[in-house]
Amino acid sequence: MLKTRDLTKVYNENVLAVNKLNLKVEDGEIYVVLGGNGAGKSTTMSMLLNFIEPTSGTAFVNDIEIPKFPLEAKKHLAYVSENVELYRNFTARQNLSFFAKLGGRKSVSNAELDATLGRVGLPEAAFTRRVKTFSKGMRQRLGIAITIMKNAKAVLLDEPTSGLDPKGGADFLNLLRELKEEGTSIFMSTHDIFRAKEIADTIGILVQGNLELELTREEILKENLEALYLQYVAGYTPKADTAA
Ligand SMILES: Nc1ncnc2c1ncn2[C@@H]1O[C@H](COP(=O)(O)OP(=O)(O)OP(=O)(O)O)[C@@H](O)[C@H]1O
Ligand SMILES: [Mg+2]
Incomplete structure (x- = not known):
């Protein structure tokens, strides 16, 4: 691959x-x-x-x-770095939706977004919080969620x-x-x-x-x-x- x-x-x-x-x-x-x-x-x-x-x-x-x-x-290809670049004024769900679309996904339901955020272990209360309030680990989890959404082969x-x-x-x-x-x-x-x-x-x-x-x-x-x-x-x- x-x-x-x-x-x-x-x-x-x-x-x-x-x-x-x-x-x-x-x-x-x-x-x-x-x-x-x-x-x-x-x-x-x-x-x-x-x-x-x-x-x-x-x-x-x-x-x-x-x-x-x-x-x-x-x-x-999908990529997660040590310092994930995210939109600080967007919520976790908005970031995920944005990057999924950027990665070529046409429409993504809130249910799928939330399932992915849950899968990487973000608490539900964080889904609609702005990313600027996130800890480093939380940002990293969101970065991993973005990777998963892309369905990349590598x-x-x-x-x-x-x-x-x-x-x-x-x-x-x-x-x-x-x-x-x-x-x-x-x-x-x-x-x-x-x-x-x-x-x-x-x-x-x-x-x-x-x-x-x-x-x-x-x-x-x-x-x-x-x-x-x-x-x-x-x-x-x-x-x-x-x-x-
Ligand atoms: N933009 C750059 N310009 C010049 N030298 C660079 C540049 N980026 C990295 N280097 C040099 O290339 C070498 C490899 O760096 P690299 O960042 O790939 O290492 P790394 O294995 O990722 O290290 P770390 O564990 O610290 O992240 C180092 O000698 C570094 O100084
Ligand atoms: Mg390095």
Whole structure:
């Protein structure tokens, strides 16, 4: 569903942010990318969304080459970022309705809007409140609702759980499982190794723009993910346990 081929980004002719990235996310697969600050996660997402142009290489969604056919490609992609952009003076329901229409939906009933807002765990009293009164986690939930409404084949999530409380985080993983069941491909970045371990079919570890390691579900369950991550990202080898 989602595929990159030697995808590369160099900023200002000297910052190699993403280096010849080759990865694939199948239908109904959850691919989680881990990597330290500045590893190139957001840059990768931005290229997949055609927010920025690759320096070289390319990417595909549903076999559509994203940089060449950005409008066609966007129909298949939905995106939630760390800081969801919403209309502050609109209510949650108005925002959802607005973005659904922007995403190509013709008419959407209030019942469907409310069902989706409920699905992401917003309390009913919040449906008709202006978004400027929302907490970060509430805005993020609304962002996820917008994604669901789009019915996209591939969903890109850049640190989607960073503003969620523990219950929100757990609810969110369940939502991802539901989307996966429906055949949606999910490409998500996070700093949360534990959630990654719980949900990912594949984990990729990005170090200074290079995909250093990919783990299958089997390997994720077998390996000590935290130790592996530290080893790759920080070149850190844990000391032998010398405690008596
Ligand atoms: N607009 C830009 N202009 C120049 N350099 C940039 C730009 N955006 C990102 N970079 C650089 O590209 C590299 C990758 O950054 P990116 O934001 O993709 O990392 P990230 O993995 O998302 O990090 P974080 O975990 O902090 O969100 C970094 O070295 C960063 O400084
Ligand atoms: Mg980032």
